[in-house]
Amino acid sequence: DAGVIQSPRHEVTEMGQEVTLRCKPISGHDYLFWYRQTMMRGLELLIYFNNNVPIDDSGMPEDRFSAKMPNASFSTLKIQPSEPRDSAVYFCASSRDGNYGYTFGSGTRLTVV
Amino acid sequence: EDQVTQSPEALRLQEGESSSLNCSYTVSGLRGLFWYRQDPGKGPEFLFTLYSAGEEKEKERLKATLTKKESFLHITAPKPEDSATYLCAVQTNSGYSTLTFGKGTMLLVSP
Numbered sequence: 001d002a003g004v005i006q007s008p009r010h011e012v013t014e015m016g017q018e019v020t021l022r023c024k025p026i027s028g029h030d031y032l033f034w035y036r037q038t039m040m041r042g043l044e045l046l047i048y049f050n051n052n053v054p055i056d057d058s059g060m061p062e063d064r065f066s067a068k069m070p071n072a073s074f075s076t077l078k079i080q081p082s083e084p085r086d087s088a089v090y091f092c093a094s095s096r097d098g099n100y101g102y103t104f105g106s107g108t109r110l111t112v113v
Numbered sequence: 114e115d116q117v118t119q120s121p122e123a124l125r126l127q128e129g130e131s132s133s134l135n136c137s138y139t140v141s142g143l144r145g146l147f148w149y150r151q152d153p154g155k156g157p158e159f160l161f162t163l164y165s166a167g168e169e170k171e172k173e174r175l176k177a178t179l180t181k182k183e184s185f186l187h188i189t190a191p192k193p194e195d196s197a198t199y200l201c202a203v204q205t206n207s208g209y210s211t212l213t214f215g216k217g218t219m220l221l222v223s224p
Binding site: 004031033041042043044045048050055056091093095100101102103104105106107 | 147149154155156157158159162200202210211212213214215216217
């Protein structure tokens with residue numbers, strides 16, 4: 001099993017540009033989570049999906065953030081327009097049934113200049 | 114609001130010097146407490162889940178314990194390869210399926 005796959009690993013973009021982060025969960029996992037990690041705030045849940053349906057997006061900071069899961073093997077997190085305060089490491093994680101420990105991807109380090 | 118506080122923020126040990134990391138939590142109803150290890154540039158890696166007070170789990174030099182208000186991660190005779198950030202997270206009865214994380218303890222073990 002290749003684990004949770006995220007792309008790109010690093011993204012540097014200019015303020016105002018659109019950024020799209022991608023995630024492929026582990027096959028058979030019904031839950032997918034997007035987290036953001038910063039030194040100040042640690043790991044924060046942004047949104048999660050169950051069977052491709054968004055369940056809780058209360059952690060999405062602003063309307064500039066949106067997430068989709070068009071099928072069981074792919075999800076995107078989009079920021080439009082990006083701002084310097086969005087700079088962080090964004091993690092995707094998946095879980096078989098939500099009751100057990102998640103499996104995290106290696107993250108996307110986003111820098112907005 | 115659910116809160117998870119980890120201490121210390123950073124810990125430096127000599128190889129072989131045992132110690133403990135603390136995770137205190139304030140939640141409405143604990144469903145499970147999770148420990149993760151995170152290496153630089155990588156995602157958190159699952160270590161343990163504890164479900165009830167008094168429960169203990171062990172893996173190599175690590176042992177996790179749980180009380181009604183806190184959890185401890187005991188590291189016995191650590192080695193340099195145990196150096197990492199250790200994260201604690203809670204899952205609650207109301208926040209079904211989601212984890213609320215503490216900010217972590219950065220552990221450095223010197224040879």
